[in-house]
Amino acid sequence: MRLLTRPMRIHLAQKLLAEALGSALLLAIVIGSGIMAERLSNGNLAIALLANALATVGGLYVLIELFGPVSGAHFNPAVSLVMALRGGMPRAWLVPYVFAQMTGAVLGACLAHAMFDLSIFQLSVKVRSGSGQWIAEAVATACLILIVLRAPAARVAPMVAAFIGAAYWFTASTSFANPAAVLGRMFSNSFAGIAPVSVPAFMAAELAGAGIALVIHKALSGSTVAPESSSDAALSHDTLPRHA
Amino acid sequence: MRLLTRPMRIHLAQKLLAEALGSALLLAIVIGSGIMAERLSNGNLAIALLANALATVGGLYVLIELFGPVSGAHFNPAVSLVMALRGGMPRAWLVPYVFAQMTGAVLGACLAHAMFDLSIFQLSVKVRSGSGQWIAEAVATACLILIVLRAPAARVAPMVAAFIGAAYWFTASTSFANPAAVLGRMFSNSFAGIAPVSVPAFMAAELAGAGIALVIHKALSGSTVAPESSSDAALSHDTLPRHA
Amino acid sequence: MRLLTRPMRIHLAQKLLAEALGSALLLAIVIGSGIMAERLSNGNLAIALLANALATVGGLYVLIELFGPVSGAHFNPAVSLVMALRGGMPRAWLVPYVFAQMTGAVLGACLAHAMFDLSIFQLSVKVRSGSGQWIAEAVATACLILIVLRAPAARVAPMVAAFIGAAYWFTASTSFANPAAVLGRMFSNSFAGIAPVSVPAFMAAELAGAGIALVIHKALSGSTVAPESSSDAALSHDTLPRHA
Amino acid sequence: MRLLTRPMRIHLAQKLLAEALGSALLLAIVIGSGIMAERLSNGNLAIALLANALATVGGLYVLIELFGPVSGAHFNPAVSLVMALRGGMPRAWLVPYVFAQMTGAVLGACLAHAMFDLSIFQLSVKVRSGSGQWIAEAVATACLILIVLRAPAARVAPMVAAFIGAAYWFTASTSFANPAAVLGRMFSNSFAGIAPVSVPAFMAAELAGAGIALVIHKALSGSTVAPESSSDAALSHDTLPRHA
Numbered sequence: 001m002r003l004l005t006r007p008m009r010i011h012l013a014q015k016l017l018a019e020a021l022g023s024a025l026l027l028a029i030v031i032g033s034g035i036m037a038e039r040l041s042n043g044n045l046a047i048a049l050l051a052n053a054l055a056t057v058g059g060l061y062v063l064i065e066l067f068g069p070v071s072g073a074h075f076n077p078a079v080s081l082v083m084a085l086r087g088g089m090p091r092a093w094l095v096p097y098v099f100a101q102m103t104g105a106v107l108g109a110c111l112a113h114a115m116f117d118l119s120i121f122q123l124s125v126k127v128r129s130g131s132g133q134w135i136a137e138a139v140a141t142a143c144l145i146l147i148v149l150r151a152p153a154a155r156v157a158p159m160v161a162a163f164i165g166a167a168y169w170f171t172a173s174t175s176f177a178n179p180a181a182v183l184g185r186m187f188s189n190s191f192a193g194i195a196p197v198s199v200p201a202f203m204a205a206e207l208a209g210a211g212i213a214l215v216i217h218k219a220l221s222g223s224t225v226a227p228e229s230s231s232d233a234a235l236s237h238d239t240l241p242r243h244a
Numbered sequence: 245m246r247l248l249t250r251p252m253r254i255h256l257a258q259k260l261l262a263e264a265l266g267s268a269l270l271l272a273i274v275i276g277s278g279i280m281a282e283r284l285s286n287g288n289l290a291i292a293l294l295a296n297a298l299a300t301v302g303g304l305y306v307l308i309e310l311f312g313p314v315s316g317a318h319f320n321p322a323v324s325l326v327m328a329l330r331g332g333m334p335r336a337w338l339v340p341y342v343f344a345q346m347t348g349a350v351l352g353a354c355l356a357h358a359m360f361d362l363s364i365f366q367l368s369v370k371v372r373s374g375s376g377q378w379i380a381e382a383v384a385t386a387c388l389i390l391i392v393l394r395a396p397a398a399r400v401a402p403m404v405a406a407f408i409g410a411a412y413w414f415t416a417s418t419s420f421a422n423p424a425a426v427l428g429r430m431f432s433n434s435f436a437g438i439a440p441v442s443v444p445a446f447m448a449a450e451l452a453g454a455g456i457a458l459v460i461h462k463a464l465s466g467s468t469v470a471p472e473s474s475s476d477a478a479l480s481h482d483t484l485p486r487h488a
Numbered sequence: 489m490r491l492l493t494r495p496m497r498i499h500l501a502q503k504l505l506a507e508a509l510g511s512a513l514l515l516a517i518v519i520g521s522g523i524m525a526e527r528l529s530n531g532n533l534a535i536a537l538l539a540n541a542l543a544t545v546g547g548l549y550v551l552i553e554l555f556g557p558v559s560g561a562h563f564n565p566a567v568s569l570v571m572a573l574r575g576g577m578p579r580a581w582l583v584p585y586v587f588a589q590m591t592g593a594v595l596g597a598c599l600a601h602a603m604f605d606l607s608i609f610q611l612s613v614k615v616r617s618g619s620g621q622w623i624a625e626a627v628a629t630a631c632l633i634l635i636v637l638r639a640p641a642a643r644v645a646p647m648v649a650a651f652i653g654a655a656y657w658f659t660a661s662t663s664f665a666n667p668a669a670v671l672g673r674m675f676s677n678s679f680a681g682i683a684p685v686s687v688p689a690f691m692a693a694e695l696a697g698a699g700i701a702l703v704i705h706k707a708l709s710g711s712t713v714a715p716e717s718s719s720d721a722a723l724s725h726d727t728l729p730r731h732a
Numbered sequence: 733m734r735l736l737t738r739p740m741r742i743h744l745a746q747k748l749l750a751e752a753l754g755s756a757l758l759l760a761i762v763i764g765s766g767i768m769a770e771r772l773s774n775g776n777l778a779i780a781l782l783a784n785a786l787a788t789v790g791g792l793y794v795l796i797e798l799f800g801p802v803s804g805a806h807f808n809p810a811v812s813l814v815m816a817l818r819g820g821m822p823r824a825w826l827v828p829y830v831f832a833q834m835t836g837a838v839l840g841a842c843l844a845h846a847m848f849d850l851s852i853f854q855l856s857v858k859v860r861s862g863s864g865q866w867i868a869e870a871v872a873t874a875c876l877i878l879i880v881l882r883a884p885a886a887r888v889a890p891m892v893a894a895f896i897g898a899a900y901w902f903t904a905s906t907s908f909a910n911p912a913a914v915l916g917r918m919f920s921n922s923f924a925g926i927a928p929v930s931v932p933a934f935m936a937a938e939l940a941g942a943g944i945a946l947v948i949h950k951a952l953s954g955s956t957v958a959p960e961s962s963s964d965a966a967l968s969h970d971t972l973p974r975h976a
Contacts, residue, residue, distance in 0.1 A: 033413035046772035055409070055413035058409040066390060115417075116376055117416070159794050169768050169786075170760055170765040265704070281534060285533075294538065299653070299657035305646075305650050516871070524901050528781060539901055553883065553887060553891055603871065
């Protein structure tokens with residue numbers, strides 16, 4: 001950071017503001033819609049999760065579109081880590097990015113509680129544990145990172161949002177897939193919460209998933225030999241031209 | 245208005261017609277789907293709000309796309325105020341715009357009642373009050389105005405619609421976020437209604453939210469120093485090129 | 489028709505096949521998803537209508553995109569009538585188009601029954617009547633025709649689909665908005681059905697709605713005076729440049 | 733395969749990895765969300781199918797966008813067969829494609845079970861049989877193949893996803909429409925499962941549907957006579973210029 005001139009620092013400050021705001025709103029959406037859903041659903045958890053998932057899909061799509069042009073709209077330390085590792089952003093920005101995301105996530109939990117007239121500071125008692133949950137977090141995060149790495153820029157927002165909506169249902173953990181979201185949810189004793197004791201394993205599983213994504217991304221992209229010679233071109237016509 | 249020549253007045257009249265029609269249909273959608281949802285959901289409020297939210301998302305998306313090219317598709321005095329303040333439309337148009345929106349909103353409530361064979365004129369008795377509700381309205385309106393100010397033109401409609409759908413769930417007030425909608429809903433003693441006594445604080449919270457949006461928008465956009473010199477350019481590569 | 493040469497007749501035959509297929513699939517979707525929803529929802533009509541609406545939104549979007557390039561994807565005599573009146577298609581095609589739509593719609597009802605192991609031919613006994621229902625059909629059809637007349641080509645499919653999804657909820661009639669759909673639904677004694685006695689008023693209300701749409705479309709588009717002189721241009725800047 | 737040079741084999745290997753991964757994730761989504769939905773929905777099957785359908789729509793959209801550029805994102809032997817027949821990919825690739833899809837689908841079922849702490853290997857006992865179910869599978873697959881053959885490349889993903897979401901509801905079989913999905917679901921004794929005894933007829937109905945799609949596609953595209961002469965052009969203006 002020392003090397004950055006003043007204009008750059010201001011530039012970075014705007015990015016950090018966007019990451020903090022976006023992470024706060026994301027957690028307010030996830031936790032707030034969970035509270036509302038649990039209150040209204042008369043104990044039918046499927047309806048509650050449906051509402052929670054749809055609110056998250058809509059909100060996540062908007063937040064990525066809104067803050068993407070400012071900061072890249074990571075809102076997720078696993079995404080920032082992968083970006084820093086692959087040269088998508090200066091490595092010096094990783095720590096401030098993660099700090100902004102973590103701070104924003106906790107403040108977002110507080111905001112949700114303020115809106116619903118609950119104690120601002122809470123700790124979840126909902127234990128989420130077991131190999132099924134951890135596999136789920138790894139799978140969810142691997143898919144999320146693959147999308148971030150491979151999606152065309154114009155479709156990242158709908159793809160990330162749609163995937164998380166699906167993952168609320170198909171992963172046993174309801175797909176946190178984001179260490180900052182784990183931290184924020186730890187501070188909410190509500191539908192979306194997670195007990196502190198379950199936090200480290202969730203975060204570890206998410207980072208493992210990010211690693212898996214990097215391996216798959218390389219396998220799908222890399223080529224250990226020279227590009228196809230033109231004599232191969234005739235055989236190499238695209239598999240599904242209308243489809244890809 | 246006196247200064248406008250006849251062609252201009254006709255031009256403005258078309259815009260006002262679009263604002264009135266759009267606001268009327270928006271309220272008919274919000275209130276009508278609330279009535280239908282409450283009738284069919286056997287007292288499960290989560291299902292009712294889910295239907296209400298999805299109908300609003302679909303309807304709002306269509307109305308913004310449909311009337312946007314004519315009037316900008318504000319349907320919302322808070323949006324028109326911000327546009328007038330920032331030079332997005334002539335300030336002289338603010339009062340007629342707001343009048344068209346307010347009139348349309350009330351007529352839309354009447355239309356919903358006519359369709360569902362209810363008394364055309366009603367007043368809600370549903371009190372919506374308390375600091376949680378007011379924070380919620382400020383947050384919802386701030387996000388809405390940020391979207392209007394920052395979204396690329398082609399994505400305003402899906403972004404506004406998706407956000408409002410999420411905000412029905414994550415804000416404790418179910419996100420009115422629109423003084424004209426508050427007025428229209430006041431005239432409906434149904435699922436979506438709001439008692440007259442609760443109206444002023446909702447409107448005030450929404451205007452406060454609009455103000456917050458202007459501050460955040462400036463913080464994310466403005467620069468107090470000269471643009472980055474070219475010697476900084478090497479450090480300034482985009483944070484997430486595929487993502488933004 | 490007599491004037492058409494052979495290639496033209498083949499061309500028209502393809503369009504009619506597309507209209508018949510699209511109308512059949514549309515009715516199979518509307519009626520079939522209604523049957524499935526009613527079977528599974530344990531008497532909670534809100535959940536049944538939610539499923540019915542979402543299936544219709546998805547199916548309608550796909551059918552318009554799929555058959556639009558062939559026939560325009562009307563699937564609706566009210567749409568074809570408006571197109572013929574406004575020069576969007578040769579008037580001689582109106583009768584065959586409507587015939588294809590009506591035939592397709594009835595076959596679609598039969599297909600839904602075949603899939604769900606029900607009697608292929610049925611008549612609904614569900615009376616849908618009253619001024620509220622008729623106002624609802626006029627409003628729904630007016631909005632639908634406005635979308636067809638004013639939407640940019642690339643957004644007709646999502647806009648029509650999203651609107652119909654909203655209208656399932658906000659109009660008291662659940663928005664048939666299509667005389668061919670009314671006919672097809674008449675032949676299904678299921679969730680989506682309509683008794684023959686209720687059919688004529690529904691169709692009349694829909695045609696009235698189409699007429700209202702033409703009036704509104706003209707009011708929003710037409711200008712009774714010369715275009716704005718350049719001296720007005722300074723005042724005429726766009727109301728919401730980012731928004732429209 | 734013997735004729736392929738080494739770079740080509742690597743190229744094909746990446747495609748097969750994409751097909752296997754995509755098929756595995758597709759089945760994990762379909763089966764996993766079914767398990768979650770059944771667990772949470774208190775026996776209301778409509779809510780369970782709603783969640784199952786929405787998760788599938790979101791997941792399918794993402795998987796097609798994600799793996800489309802690598803392999804065409806078939807994930808479906810019926811799609812690959814049609815592509816090979818029509819020259820969309822080399823016929824020599826058909827068998828490895830189908831093998832990758834089948835293997836992936838079975839592994840995806842196992843992954844879903846691992847995430848939900850169930851026995852990894854299961855066989856469904858849910859019999860799905862009868863002419864209604866088979867007609868449904870043929871209709872669903874015919875529509876799916878028509879979309880793949882006729883949709884513009886940029887809209888294949890949302891169209892396929894939206895169609896499958898609708899077809900979960902309007903077809904009596906809940907629309908498997910994919911022999912690999914049938915195989916994978918056979919290995920899951922859960923909400924989305926199918927008993928082995930029901931598998932052959934489902935697969936046969938799906939292939940019949942694919943054949944129907946080819947016939948319809950030809951009827952809508954082909955012309956048995958010369959293209960319209962220019963003297964016909966005046967009559968041949970587009971049916972719905974704003975619509976198509």
